[in-house]
Amino acid sequence: xxxxxxxxxxxxxxxxxxxxxxxxxxxxxxxxxxxxxxxxxxxxxxxxxxxxxxxxxxxxxxxxxxxxxxxxxxxxxxxxxxxxxxxxxxxxxxxxxxxxxxxxxxxxxxxxxxxxxxxxxxxxxxxxxxxxxxxxxxxxx
Numbered sequence: 001x002x003x004x005x006x007x008x009x010x011x012x013x014x015x016x017x018x019x020x021x022x023x024x025x026x027x028x029x030x031x032x033x034x035x036x037x038x039x040x041x042x043x044x045x046x047x048x049x050x051x052x053x054x055x056x057x058x059x060x061x062x063x064x065x066x067x068x069x070x071x072x073x074x075x076x077x078x079x080x081x082x083x084x085x086x087x088x089x090x091x092x093x094x095x096x097x098x099x100x101x102x103x104x105x106x107x108x109x110x111x112x113x114x115x116x117x118x119x120x121x122x123x124x125x126x127x128x129x130x131x132x133x134x135x136x137x138x139x140x141x
Contacts, residue, residue, distance in 0.1 A: 005069075009049060037139055038137075048092065070082065082134060
């Protein structure tokens with residue numbers, strides 16, 4: 001089964017994505033752990049797109065074109081989540097991962113999103129588009 005949603009690249013639209021994921025989880029009777037993992041990966045990806053790709057300082061892109069498309073496909077043993085944006089090409093999987101802090105005094109805000117996404121999904125891959133980026137996550141169910 002396939003479910004799709006398209007939202008504007010604005011922070012307040014994250015709630016729409018969470019509600020969309022919750023409706024899929026309810027419809028497909030997914031475990032809470034799967035829903036949590038999907039929400040985490042969606043939120044990290046969405047926030048990075050909005051704060052970096054669609055930031056007015058980084059792009060001259062028209063606000064109407066700042067959209068994010070999400071698609072969830074269910075297969076017998078897994079779920080596949082696709083997230084697409086129209087921002088500048090950027091492969092987050094090539095970004096150097098932030099070192100884990102030794103203690104709270106060394107900890108800094110941010111920089112752990114990619115590590116978290118890799119931890120909470122079974123597989124993640126990046127594909128460049130003609131006008132943007134595509135991330136594809138796989139989750140076991």
